[in-house]
Amino acid sequence: xxxxxxxxxxxxxxxxxxxxxxxxxxxxxxxxxxxxxxxxxxxxxxxxxxxxxxxxxxxxxxxxxxxxxxxxxxxxxxxxxxxxxxxxxxxxxxxxxxxxxxxxxxxxxxxxxxxxxxxxxxxxxxxxxxxxxxxxxxxxxxxxxxxxxxxxxxxxxxxxxxxxxxxxxxxxxxxxxxxxxxxxxxxxxxxxxxxxxxxxxxxxxxxxxxxxxxxxxxxxxxxxxxxxxxxxxxxxxxxxxxxxxxxxxxxxxxxxxxxxxxxxxxxxxxxxxxxxxxxxxxxxxxxxxxxxxxxxxxxxxxxxxxxxxxxxxxxxxxxxxxxxxxxxxxxxxxxxxxxxxxxxxxxxxxxxxxxxxxxxxxxxxxxxxxxxxxxxxxxxxxxxxxxxxxxxxxxxxxxxxxxxxxxxxxxxxxxxxxxxxxxxxxxxxxxxxxxxxxxxxxxxxxxxxxxxxxxxxxxxxxxxxxxxxxxxxxxxxxxxxxxxxxxxxxxxxxxxxxxxxxxxxxxxxxxxxxxxxxxxxxxxxxxxxxxxxxxxxxxxxxxxxxxxxxxxxxxxxxxxxxxxxxxxxxxxxxxxxxxxxxx
Amino acid sequence: xxxxxxxxxxxxxxxxxxxxxxxxxxxxxxxxxxxxxxxxxxxxxxxxxxxxxxxxxxxxxxxxxxxxxxxxxxxxxxxxxxxxxxxxxxxxxxxxxxxxxxxxxxxxxxxxxxxxxxxxxxxxxxxxxxxxxxxxxxxxxxxxxxxxxxxxxxxx
Numbered sequence: 001x002x003x004x005x006x007x008x009x010x011x012x013x014x015x016x017x018x019x020x021x022x023x024x025x026x027x028x029x030x031x032x033x034x035x036x037x038x039x040x041x042x043x044x045x046x047x048x049x050x051x052x053x054x055x056x057x058x059x060x061x062x063x064x065x066x067x068x069x070x071x072x073x074x075x076x077x078x079x080x081x082x083x084x085x086x087x088x089x090x091x092x093x094x095x096x097x098x099x100x101x102x103x104x105x106x107x108x109x110x111x112x113x114x115x116x117x118x119x120x121x122x123x124x125x126x127x128x129x130x131x132x133x134x135x136x137x138x139x140x141x142x143x144x145x146x147x148x149x150x151x152x153x154x155x156x157x158x159x160x161x162x163x164x165x166x167x168x169x170x171x172x173x174x175x176x177x178x179x180x181x182x183x184x185x186x187x188x189x190x191x192x193x194x195x196x197x198x199x200x201x202x203x204x205x206x207x208x209x210x211x212x213x214x215x216x217x218x219x220x221x222x223x224x225x226x227x228x229x230x231x232x233x234x235x236x237x238x239x240x241x242x243x244x245x246x247x248x249x250x251x252x253x254x255x256x257x258x259x260x261x262x263x264x265x266x267x268x269x270x271x272x273x274x275x276x277x278x279x280x281x282x283x284x285x286x287x288x289x290x291x292x293x294x295x296x297x298x299x300x301x302x303x304x305x306x307x308x309x310x311x312x313x314x315x316x317x318x319x320x321x322x323x324x325x326x327x328x329x330x331x332x333x334x335x336x337x338x339x340x341x342x343x344x345x346x347x348x349x350x351x352x353x354x355x356x357x358x359x360x361x362x363x364x365x366x367x368x369x370x371x372x373x374x375x376x377x378x379x380x381x382x383x384x385x386x387x388x389x390x391x392x393x394x395x396x397x398x399x400x401x402x403x404x405x406x407x408x409x410x411x412x413x414x415x416x417x418x419x420x421x422x423x424x425x426x427x428x429x430x431x432x433x434x435x436x437x438x439x440x441x442x443x444x445x446x447x448x449x450x451x452x453x454x455x456x457x458x459x460x461x462x463x464x465x466x467x468x469x470x471x472x473x474x475x476x477x478x479x480x481x482x483x484x485x486x487x488x489x490x491x492x493x494x495x496x497x498x499x500x501x502x503x504x505x506x507x508x509x510x511x512x513x514x515x516x517x518x519x520x521x522x523x524x525x526x527x528x529x530x531x532x533x534x535x536x537x538x539x540x541x542x543x544x545x546x547x548x549x550x551x552x553x554x555x556x557x558x559x560x561x562x563x564x565x566x567x568x569x570x571x572x573x574x575x576x577x578x579x580x581x582x583x
Numbered sequence: 584x585x586x587x588x589x590x591x592x593x594x595x596x597x598x599x600x601x602x603x604x605x606x607x608x609x610x611x612x613x614x615x616x617x618x619x620x621x622x623x624x625x626x627x628x629x630x631x632x633x634x635x636x637x638x639x640x641x642x643x644x645x646x647x648x649x650x651x652x653x654x655x656x657x658x659x660x661x662x663x664x665x666x667x668x669x670x671x672x673x674x675x676x677x678x679x680x681x682x683x684x685x686x687x688x689x690x691x692x693x694x695x696x697x698x699x700x701x702x703x704x705x706x707x708x709x710x711x712x713x714x715x716x717x718x719x720x721x722x723x724x725x726x727x728x729x730x731x732x733x734x735x736x737x738x739x
Binding site: 160166172 | 624627628636637638639640641642643646647648
């Protein structure tokens, strides 16, 4: 305990390890200091000055970066502190458009919270010049409206440090400072991978997903057969939008809500996750047995795929050729299901509900379709689905539980865990073990690939064959793995990469969790629990036990990894130039 | 062309010398500005690749500091002092007249590449207010009507 520091905050004695900031120390003493630019584990730069406190120094100090010292006396609630915080927020409001009523973050906005908590009485106290910014909505995934930006730089930190993409940053100086891409580029013209982590960390409505609600409503009114599917991670977080505790699985209610919204059938992307496992694990075994390109890397995450194509195109041959699960489901609806029902696939539309903004870009890839039809027609995020449910007046929390529709609705536990980092790997191992050894796998849990370590590694014994695997989430971590392979330091056979930190449960399309909640809860872990609980409760937990998938191969596809499967379920990739947008 | 190759070789030398020190971006940009007379897109891409940073970071620093220019500066750099004394004596009107005559805004360069118009802080020649400099030459006690004549001198 030698390195414990004793200090007093608002008269409360606190003892914390050296190096702790005043903000963290205050939190331990249950003293709330307001913040704006600070976001735990993401951004800690002391820029906005909303968290200023009196530490006995000449000037007020930013609690989020100020380290504690022995005997320090901190006051977080003096008239001077309150005045300073208020002025900071009032100045921010002077460059903000204050159009709360039509803002996507209305009632879920950290700036609104600050105005309420600090008692802002005049939202136009510092009336003056304000720059009108053009809204950048050219990207298929992310929309930026700098008229709402508070220059906190949380998006910059997410894009650079977490994702290692770095296509946005502060440009200019002083009053004209703007968070944008270099050289006047629109986001769509940069090497943006569309992950939407910038949206997930934005405290206000300056960043949001590209709207697809209007297009989906159009489809629902078109008279076409409109089918919907939901990714595993959606059910783990949708409840939060309706006041349910984080980590509550809402699978049955979600299905019921989708039926009430007017979708003809509600299919499960988990079904296609099981399908993906059979194809992907078979591809892995084939690569191992035929000395193909290794390590094989998963291709379910469209943000990761675009990151690979743009920043590491030498690894394209390592990407599994499997389409991502929702694309597989779309392809199966417009071929297998069309044949089964006798409905012309041209009269069908597939809508995907995804935890992801990059899926919006993926669905538009020309290679993901055939005969002039895209496999998936529209993608909405979990947040957009919540908006549709609210607009329809559906009392979500009190809906009955309903089941997915046959014959693309059954799923095993392996498909469910796809939404968490390590889940795809674990699901693949549950299949690969049995495929390679010919023996039944008794213990299906592979603990080594679970959890939130940046990079997880393991050597798995598959009946004499040792499989060296790695799991990375967040593209900055993925980059480290790729660099270590290039340097010859590491040798893997199979790698799972998910673009977003924590995997799809904390994808860029998921319900936004405010900074003060994120400070006390590990969002990825809480939501992943919902998936692992659902997995544990399933009678069938291996993809190869999915009866509907077995029937799909028997009745339609033929062999796993066979010719028809290859035609419909596999794809290819394109190297991209990160500087393509600048001539 | 070989001239440009020579300049990029100089830049590479600077990058390799400074690469490992923390905060290398700033001195590398300064070096680039002095080699090329500006930090254009190609130069910024070269620096980004050389230092292993993003173009976004390079552009952010280059647009933060007034010492960097994104376009090549003109043959003659006209600096208009906007210090307190010059401002009180009508420097803004002089600046507006220059902007009108040259057809460029502050920070801009004329299409013929002859003039770059800049606004500066106090030049320390308050007794001559309002004052401008054209490269090394100083012109003081100006009124807007003097401007066309001064510009004409450099067009010859």
